[in-house]
Amino acid sequence: MQPQAMNPRQDKVAIVTGGASGIGRSICMALCRQGATVIVADIDRPAAELVAANLTREGYRARALELDVSSADAVAAGVDAVVAEFGHIDWMFNNAGIVVGGEVQDIDTRAWRRIVDVNFLGVVHGTHAAYQHMLRQRSGHIVNVASMYGLFPGILVAPYVATKHAVVGMSLALRSEARRQGVRVTAVCPGFIRTGLLHSGQYSRGFTAKGLEQSIPFGFTDVDAAAATILRGLRRNRALVVFPLYARITWWIYRLSPWLMIFINRLATPFYLKKAHDRHS
Numbered sequence: 001m002q003p004q005a006m007n008p009r010q011d012k013v014a015i016v017t018g019g020a021s022g023i024g025r026s027i028c029m030a031l032c033r034q035g036a037t038v039i040v041a042d043i044d045r046p047a048a049e050l051v052a053a054n055l056t057r058e059g060y061r062a063r064a065l066e067l068d069v070s071s072a073d074a075v076a077a078g079v080d081a082v083v084a085e086f087g088h089i090d091w092m093f094n095n096a097g098i099v100v101g102g103e104v105q106d107i108d109t110r111a112w113r114r115i116v117d118v119n120f121l122g123v124v125h126g127t128h129a130a131y132q133h134m135l136r137q138r139s140g141h142i143v144n145v146a147s148m149y150g151l152f153p154g155i156l157v158a159p160y161v162a163t164k165h166a167v168v169g170m171s172l173a174l175r176s177e178a179r180r181q182g183v184r185v186t187a188v189c190p191g192f193i194r195t196g197l198l199h200s201g202q203y204s205r206g207f208t209a210k211g212l213e214q215s216i217p218f219g220f221t222d223v224d225a226a227a228a229t230i231l232r233g234l235r236r237n238r239a240l241v242v243f244p245l246y247a248r249i250t251w252w253i254y255r256l257s258p259w260l261m262i263f264i265n266r267l268a269t270p271f272y273l274k275k276a277h278d279r280h281s
């Protein structure tokens with residue numbers, strides 16, 4: 001039997017982890033507008049259901065899936081169930097993530113383990129589960145949402161920086177293997193996007209989301225604009241989608257002279273420390 005030709009717009013199926021809010025939610029909305037069927041996968045079930053219900057009400061095809069990406073079995077079961085129902089998977093967005101911030105001496109190992117479990121192993125679990133199906137299909141796109149802090153170090157967020165570097169490394173290593181099999185892999189490395197990420201973060205002694213937010217010297221990108229930039233990068237099959245401009249410039253400086261960047265970070269750390277200890281919130 002000949003394989004059925006897929007309509008490039010109508011028959012696409014996407015799973016978006018962390019799809020219930022922020023960047024994930026905007027990606028779900030943008031994909032739906034392109035005609036895709038979207039699985040809004042999130043640990044926050046009511047929020048995922050709300051996003052899916054709103055999209056369905058607008059006439060789009062969306063479904064909620066309660067999923068903790070730190071569980072390999074749960075992610076595999078979720079992805080397998082989607083493929084069993086729809087017959088294929090076109091996009092796996094490993095987007096769910098959390099922040100752990102503060103000075104390293106104040107961050108306990110449980111917090112380190114949690115951020116590794118969600119930000120790095122969560123991406124590994126999603127990649128592993130979707131890749132099996134994509135290899136069989138000889139098509140598909142794995143999209144791992146890292147951060148500009150996956151390309152160079154940020155200040156006072158060492159666990160976040162570590163996990164995002166791991167995501168970028170894994171994605172780029174896989175990309176060359178996967179290409180031979182018809183599967184695309186992209187790592188997304190944004191700067192600061194206006195979402196609830198910082199406010200749901202876990203911070204060590206004296207740090208607050210508001211304080212951290214105030215210490216950031218750049219404007220925050222609108223979340224829908226960020227989703228549009230990401231999808232444009234995917235259409236061009238970029239290995240890395242790095243934005244906005246300051247993220248690209250900083251990355252360029254870091255590649256030119258890692259020493260210079262680390263020196264600048266050293267000078268900026270006292271300023272960040274002062275701002276991040278916001279005692280009024």
Ligand code: NAI
Pocket residue numbers: 017018019020021022023024041042043044067068069070095096097098118122145146147148189190191192193194195196197198200
């Ligand atoms: P957000 O906090 O708005 O959304 C994150 C979503 O992930 C939430 O819906 C949350 O419920 C879900 N989630 C958290 N833990 C989960 C788990 N164990 N299993 C399944 N879902 C889980 O944050 P935002 O900003 O949309 O973040 C999305 C991704 O973008 C994250 O990986 C983040 O690190 C990355 N990013 C965000 C930037 C920003 O400035 N907001 C900048 C660069 C990267």
